[in-house]
Amino acid sequence: MKALYQKELQQYFTSMTGYIYLAIFLGISGIIFTTGNLLSNNGDIKVFFSSLFSVLIFILPILTMRLFSEEKKLKTLQLLYTMPVSAAEIVLAKFFAALTIFALGILVTTVYPLILSLFGTVELLVTLGSYCGIALLASLAIAIGLTVSVMTENQIVAAAVSYSILLVLWLADSISSFLSVPLLPQLLKALSLRQNFSEFTLGIFNPARVIFFISCSAYLLYVSSLMVEHRRGA
Amino acid sequence: MLSVEHVTKQYGPNRAVDDLCFSIGTGQIAGLLGANGAGKSTTMNMITGYLPISSGRIHLHEHEIAEHPKEFKRHIGYLPEFPPLYHDMSVTEQLRFACSLRRAGTKSYRDEEIRRVCALTHIEEMKDRLIGHLSKGYKQRVGLAQALIGSPELLILDEPTAGLDPRQIIEMRNLITQLKEQHTILISSHILSEIASICSRLLIIDHGRLVADDTPEHLMRAAAAENLLLLRIKGTPDQAKRLLDPIESITGFTNSISAEPGCCDCTIESAANVDLRDRIFYACAAASVPIRLLQPKNPTIEDMFIQMTEHKEPYRL
Numbered sequence: 001m002k003a004l005y006q007k008e009l010q011q012y013f014t015s016m017t018g019y020i021y022l023a024i025f026l027g028i029s030g031i032i033f034t035t036g037n038l039l040s041n042n043g044d045i046k047v048f049f050s051s052l053f054s055v056l057i058f059i060l061p062i063l064t065m066r067l068f069s070e071e072k073k074l075k076t077l078q079l080l081y082t083m084p085v086s087a088a089e090i091v092l093a094k095f096f097a098a099l100t101i102f103a104l105g106i107l108v109t110t111v112y113p114l115i116l117s118l119f120g121t122v123e124l125l126v127t128l129g130s131y132c133g134i135a136l137l138a139s140l141a142i143a144i145g146l147t148v149s150v151m152t153e154n155q156i157v158a159a160a161v162s163y164s165i166l167l168v169l170w171l172a173d174s175i176s177s178f179l180s181v182p183l184l185p186q187l188l189k190a191l192s193l194r195q196n197f198s199e200f201t202l203g204i205f206n207p208a209r210v211i212f213f214i215s216c217s218a219y220l221l222y223v224s225s226l227m228v229e230h231r232r233g234a
Numbered sequence: 235m236l237s238v239e240h241v242t243k244q245y246g247p248n249r250a251v252d253d254l255c256f257s258i259g260t261g262q263i264a265g266l267l268g269a270n271g272a273g274k275s276t277t278m279n280m281i282t283g284y285l286p287i288s289s290g291r292i293h294l295h296e297h298e299i300a301e302h303p304k305e306f307k308r309h310i311g312y313l314p315e316f317p318p319l320y321h322d323m324s325v326t327e328q329l330r331f332a333c334s335l336r337r338a339g340t341k342s343y344r345d346e347e348i349r350r351v352c353a354l355t356h357i358e359e360m361k362d363r364l365i366g367h368l369s370k371g372y373k374q375r376v377g378l379a380q381a382l383i384g385s386p387e388l389l390i391l392d393e394p395t396a397g398l399d400p401r402q403i404i405e406m407r408n409l410i411t412q413l414k415e416q417h418t419i420l421i422s423s424h425i426l427s428e429i430a431s432i433c434s435r436l437l438i439i440d441h442g443r444l445v446a447d448d449t450p451e452h453l454m455r456a457a458a459a460e461n462l463l464l465l466r467i468k469g470t471p472d473q474a475k476r477l478l479d480p481i482e483s484i485t486g487f488t489n490s491i492s493a494e495p496g497c498c499d500c501t502i503e504s505a506a507n508v509d510l511r512d513r514i515f516y517a518c519a520a521a522s523v524p525i526r527l528l529q530p531k532n533p534t535i536e537d538m539f540i541q542m543t544e545h546k547e548p549y550r551l
Contacts, residue, residue: 003334007320014322079318079380082282083335084304232286 001089004080008097012063015070018101021062025105028055033112043120045113049130049201052109053194056138057166063098064145065159068228072153087229091146091221098142106134126203133200136213137193141166143220150227169193235259236281236388236418241290243276243442250276252442254290258435260387263414265433266422267539273442274422275315278392281420282312294388308336311386311417315393317377321366325357325376328365329383336384351379355409371402378409389413391421395428407432426535440543453538463502463510466492466527467518474498477517483508497526 012018029052036047071077080090110131113122145162152158168175173192176185189195196209236258243251251273258264268274279285281292283303292299297306319328326348333344352358355375360368365376374394381389394410395403403425410432413419423429429436430450438446438453446453467474471489478487478500489500504510511528518525533541 003331006334007323007331010327011320011322074318074321075314075316076318076320078284078314079332080335081284082307082310082312083332084307084337085335086304232284 001085001093004085004090004093005097008067008094009100012097012101015066017062017066021059021101022105024059024062025055026108028059029105029109029112033109037112037116043116043122045116045122045127045130046201048109048112049134050198052134053137053197053201054170056134056141057170057193058163060102060138060141061145061159061162061166063101064142064149064162065155066149067094067098067146068149069153069155069158073155081232086225088225091225091228095142095146095221098146099139102138102142103135106131106138123203125205126201129200129203129205132205133197133209136200136210136217137197139217140193140213140220143217143224144169147220147224147227150224150231166193235293235295236420237291237293238277238281239291239293241277241280241292242288243273243280243285244288250442251280251439254439254442254444256437256444256447258388258418258420260418261414262435263419263421263433264435264437265429266420266437266439267426267429268422268439269543272439272543274439275392276442277439278312278314278390278420278422282310282390283307284312284314308384309387310390311381311383311388312390313374313377313381313392313394315396317373317380319365319373319376319380322364324362324364325352325368325379326361328376329379332380332383347383351382354382354412355379356405370397371399374398374402374406378406382413385416387418389417389419391419393423394421395423395425403428426539430535438539438542446542450535453542454533454535461504461506461508461510462531462533463504463514464527464529464531465500465502465514465525466494466497467500468497468524468526471498473521473523474500477521477523478502478514481510481513481517483510483513492526494526501531 012021029048032051032055033048036042036051037045068077071080113127116122141162144165145158148162148165149158152161169191170193172188173195176188176192179185179188196212199206199209238254238256241251241254242249254273254277266274266277276285280287281299283299283306287300294306294309297309299306320331323331329348329351330344333347339347352361355378357372357375357379360372360376365373368376374397378391378394381391391410395406398406407428410419410421414432421429421432434449436446436448436450436453437444465474467477471491474489478484483504484502485505486503487500489498492499502510502514514528515525
């Protein structure tokens with residue numbers, strides 16, 4: 001799995017996808033921090049994290065759209081299928097590589113709370129909770145994007161479908177208020193990314209929310225490896 | 235030893251491979267022949283684990299592909315028709331990646347292994363080039379080098395010379411001939427003469443079924459079960475017909491205008507144990523028709539292939 005992981009990581013930078021993602025992410029997060037905190041004389045880091053959440057929803061499909069789609073198109077999956085590696089190893093290597101690129105970007109943003117701490121007090125628990133929430137949210141978004149990528153060999157379709165799913169899950173709690181069908185509003189609220197994420201930005205570390213993100217990500221990765229195994233040669 | 239037992243591949247209502255059975259002994263080099271869509275690539279893809287099997291079993295020694303896929307795949311090197319290569323990697327990076335996937339020993343062993351396969355496939359000078367910048371011939375060689383990583387016991391080569399120019403075909407053929415010293419090889423190709431010159435055994439597939447499994451010599455002999463004579467006379471096709479019609483042992487003949495002016499060519503068929511040459515000679519002499527050419531027509535490997543794939547019943551199973 002290590003070799004696959006390294007190959008994936010390397011390909012993010014040889015294909016420019018990694019650079020493009022990092023440039024967009026750091027550019028937008030920099031603008032949010034500058035306008036929301038520095039120029040507004042606002043020491044509340046929650047402002048930054050709340051906006052960062054919506055940015056990630058839009059840009060994480062850039063990282064996941066090529067994961068399987070490109071390998072299918074170039075027929076390089078044939079190499080992986082005929083080598084002594086399992087479908088689960090392939091899926092996990094790709095997942096962790098995408099997560100690593102996300103982590104690289106998020107690591108740079110840790111300077112923002114440090115900058116704020118120079119001018120006032122930064123709530124440590126809120127900051128840690130927000131980073132934890134962002135990491136869990138990104139894991140789920142990457143798992144969704146990866147699952148979609150298994151199903152198509154067109155990168156644009158993979159990105160568009162992933163983005164649509166993430167958008168629906170992001171707006172799920174808002175949509176639920178318009179529905180009068182029994183159980184569906186509750187289900188949508190339970191699946192709402194915003195709902196599950198918002199507690200982290202308040203510094204509340206609710207195990208139920210953590211379990212939600214981890215279990216959904218793990219389930220999607222499991223489904224992806226089953227699909228990879230099932231779609232051998234397709 | 236590779237053993238394929240009653241393997242079937244079903245795509246919905248279509249059966250791409252139907253109850254295929256054969257085995258290849260250690261050190262053998264077997265050629266898989268068949269028309270387009272006969273099931274050659276499907277068979278190879280199933281043996282390498284790229285395609286799941288609908289029913290049947292495939293063994294390599296004690297390893298069964300469904301039960302021990304990792305162990306099974308560790309002993310197989312595969313070069314598909316289109317080599318699976320990452321175009322944004324250099325040749326060395328690609329081979330290093332293949333080494334890691336095969337879990338081929340320590341770093342120094344891997345470096346040595348990469349040097350070995352590069353030397354064997356003559357791609358040393360391309361080691362640092364990006365694969366996307368290589369010609370078709372070099373990509374094919376890198377694909378072969380990748381298949382050779384870790385010295386797998388069984389090499390499966392699907393159309394290794396497809397798309398290569400004549401010089402590259404000769405080089406690839408020489409390379410494969412070299413490889414048969416150390417590997418068991420299953421190879422498919424559309425170029426029948428190439429297969430016949432390399433392989434010690436031929437497996438012919440038609441509509442997913444094995445219709446022949448023997449040495450090239452035996453298959454050619456079987457194809458020569460009917461005697462064929464090539465006759466060229468100075469005369470017209472009508473004259474040829476009048477001469478040949480009365481000879482009872484002739485089972486069939488075709489005639490055509492010869493490339494030689496004023497002549498006619500006839501292909502004459504008879505049973506295997508009948509020699510018609512004397513009777514044809516006397517018939518022509520009696521009619522005062524000069525014979526310009528009279529010779530047995532040996533079946534080519536192409537004739538043999540067409541004959542085998544036209545058979546309704548398997549030649550040998």
